[in-house]
Amino acid sequence: xxxxxxxxxxxxxxxxxxxxxxxxxxxxxxxxxxxxxxxxxxxxxxxxxxxxxxxxxxxxxxxxxxxxxxxxxxxxxxxxxxxxxxxxxxxxxxxxxxxxxxxxxxxxxxxxxxxxxxxxxxxxxxxxxxxxxxxxxxxxxxxxxxxxxxxxxxxxxxxxxxxxxxxxxxxxxxxxxxxxxxxxxxxxxxxxxxxxxxxxxxxxxxxxxxxxxxxxxxxxxxxxxxxxxxxxxxxxxxxxxxxxxxxxxxxxxxxxxxxxxxxxxxxxxxxxxxxxxxxxxxxxxxxxxxxxxxxxxxxxxxxxxxxxxxxxxxxxxxxxxxxxxxxxxxxxxxxxxxxxxxxxx
Numbered sequence: 598x599x600x601x602x603x604x605x606x607x608x609x610x611x612x613x614x615x616x617x618x619x620x621x622x623x624x625x626x627x628x629x630x631x632x633x634x635x636x637x638x639x640x641x642x643x644x645x646x647x648x649x650x651x652x653x654x655x656x657x658x659x660x661x662x663x664x665x666x667x668x669x670x671x672x673x674x675x676x677x678x679x680x681x682x683x684x685x686x687x688x689x690x691x692x693x694x695x696x697x698x699x700x701x702x703x704x705x706x707x708x709x710x711x712x713x714x715x716x717x718x719x720x721x722x723x724x725x726x727x728x729x730x731x732x733x734x735x736x737x738x739x740x741x742x743x744x745x746x747x748x749x750x751x752x753x754x755x756x757x758x759x760x761x762x763x764x765x766x767x768x769x770x771x772x773x774x775x776x777x778x779x780x781x782x783x784x785x786x787x788x789x790x791x792x793x794x795x796x797x798x799x800x801x802x803x804x805x806x807x808x809x810x811x812x813x814x815x816x817x818x819x820x821x822x823x824x825x826x827x828x829x830x831x832x833x834x835x836x837x838x839x840x841x842x843x844x845x846x847x848x849x850x851x852x853x854x855x856x857x858x859x860x861x862x863x864x865x866x867x868x869x870x871x872x873x874x875x876x877x878x879x880x881x882x883x884x885x886x887x888x889x890x891x892x893x894x895x896x897x898x899x900x901x902x903x904x905x906x907x908x909x910x911x912x913x914x915x916x917x918x919x920x921x922x923x924x925x926x927x928x929x930x931x932x933x934x935x936x937x938x939x940x941x942x
Contacts, residue, residue, distance in 0.1 A: 600930050601643075601650035601706070602923040603699055605691040608769070610634055614646055615927045623647050634694035640702045653708045654930040655696055656922060658688040658744060658790070660712030667715070667929040670696060670708040678710070684789050685744070687827055709930045716746025719780040724873065727788070741792075743784035749774040751925040752883045755918040759879035763870040765863070766920070767893065768884035769797040769839065773863075775870035783873035785866050791826055794866055795859045797839035800830035802862075832859065841886050841893065860896040867901060877904050879914040888917055 599622070604611040610629040614622045625642045627635070655670065659681040668674055675696060682689040700708060717725075725741045726734070733739055745766040752764040753776040762776040771794040775783040785793030795801045803826075811817045825834075833839040835855035836847075844852045871877040882894050898906045898915065905912030 598651045598931050598934065599648060600927040601646070601653045601699070601703070602656075602926045603653060603695050604656045604922055604926070605629065605634070605688060605695045606769070610639070610691070610695055611923075612639075612642055613923050614648065614650055615923060619924055619927060621923075629691055634691055634698055636694075636698040636701060639695070639698040643699070643702045650703070650706055652930050652934055653699055653703060653706050654926040655692060655699075655708060655710050656713065656747060656926060657692050657710045658713045659685040659742065660710070660714045661742070662738060662740075664710065664712050665715050665718040667709050667711045667933045669933070670700075670710045674710065684742075686823075687790065707934065709933055711747060711926045711929045713744045713746045713748075714742045716750045717741075717743030717774075717781045717784055719782065720784070721782060724783045739788060741784070741787040743772070743774070743781065744786045744790045745770065745772045745774070746781070747922040747925045748883060748920050749776065749781065749784070751921050752881045752918045753779060756879040756881055756914070756916060759914065761871075761874040761876055761878045762881060763867055763874070763877060763879075764881045764883065765867070765887050765897070766884045767794075767863075767882065767887035767890075768920070770799065771796045771801075771863075771884070771886070773866045773870050775873040777874055783870055785870075795835075795862050796831045797841075798828050798831045798833045800826045800834070841890060845890065845892055856896070860893065863893075863897045864900060867897065868904070871904050877906070877913050879916060880906060881916045881918050883918045883920045885920075888919060 598617055600615050602613045602615060608630055610627040613624040616622050623646050627638050627642060657678060661681050663677060675693065678693060696708060720741065720743065727739055727741065729739055748766045749764045753762050756762045760778055764774045764776060766772050770790055772784060772786045774781050791799055793801050808822060831839065832841065832844060832855050835858060836844055836851040838844060844855050882888065886893055906915060
C-alpha cells in the first residue's frame with residue numbers, strides 16, 4: 598500500500614510518498630508559516646507525484662479524549678478536530694488546512710488522521726490528572742494529553758528490546774516521554790504543547806502565578822500572553838534566536854544562559870521520566886536538535902551517572918534515532934485500512 602504522508606510542522610508542510618516497503622518514492626517540503634497552507638502550492642506539488650497513492654496519512658496534533666486511534670477523516674471527524682484547535686493553535690489549524698488542500702487535490706483517496714496525542718492515551722491517572730477542582734476537570738476536560746506521540750512511538754521502538762525507555766524529541770518543539778514496555782506512562786507536555794521543556798519559541802512550564810500576576814498587575818491581555826508564550830519565548834526570548842546551532846557557536850552571556858536553561862530543564866526532565874519508570878534501560882534522542890547536536894546530548898547526559906548514563910558503568914544505552922514520523926504514520930494507516938478490509942471479507 599502506497600501512503601502519502603502529510604506532516605504539518607511549525608513552519609513547513611512535509612509531503613512524502615512511501616512505497617509498501619517504506620522506501621520513499623517522492624518527497625517535497627513547502628513553506629507554511631504559522632497556520633498558513635497554500636492550497637495551490639500543495640496541488641502543484643502533488644502534480645509531481647510519480648505514482649498514485651492508495652491512502653493519505655495526516656499528522657494531527659490533537660485528538661482530545663475522543664480520538665485515541667487512527668481514524669478515517671470525514672466531515673464529522675474534521676468538525677470535531679476543528680473544535681480542538683484552541684488547544685494546539687500552532688499546529689491544528691495547519692493540519693486541518695492540509696487535510697482540505699490534499700483532499701481537494703486527491704478527492705477519491707481515503708484520508709486517515711494519525712494523532713500525536715494518541716500514544717499518550719495510556720498515561721495512568723496519576724500522570725494525566727491536574728490537581729484542579731473536580732468541577733473544572735469534568736466540565737472542561739482538563740487533563741494532560743501529551744504530544745509528539747508519533748515521534749515518541751517510533752523512537753521507542755527503535756530502542757529494540759529495552760523495556761524502560763526515555764525518548765527525547767528535541768526540535769523546535771521539545772518533549773520527553775517515559776515508555777514502559779512500549780506504552781507511554783509519563784510525558785512532559787500536558788493540556789497543550791506549551792507545558793514542559795524550554796523550546797525554540799515556546800516557554801515551556803512557567804509558574805501559573807506569574808501569568809496571573811502579569812495579567813492582574815501589568816494588564817497584559819490574554820492574546821498578548823498567548824502570542825508571547827508561543828512565539829516570543831523559549832530560546833528566542835532568552836537570547837534573540839531560536840536556532841540552537843547559533844547559540845552553541847556564540848560566546849556571550851545571553852547565549853550561554855539560554856543553553857544552560859535549556860539543558861537544566863532537559864536534564865531534570867530526563868530524571869523525572871526515569872523516576873516514572875523506576876530506572877532506565879535506554880535513552881533515545883531524536884528531532885532536529887536531538888539528532889544533530891552532540892553537544893546538547895553531552896550536556897544533557899552530564900550529571901546523570903546515577904541513572905547509569907555515562908562512565909563508569911555505562912548501564913544505559915544512549916541512542917540517536919532519526920525522526921521518522923512518516924514511517925509511524927504509514928504504519929498506522931496500513932494497520933487501520935488493512936483491518937477494515939479484513940472485516941469486509
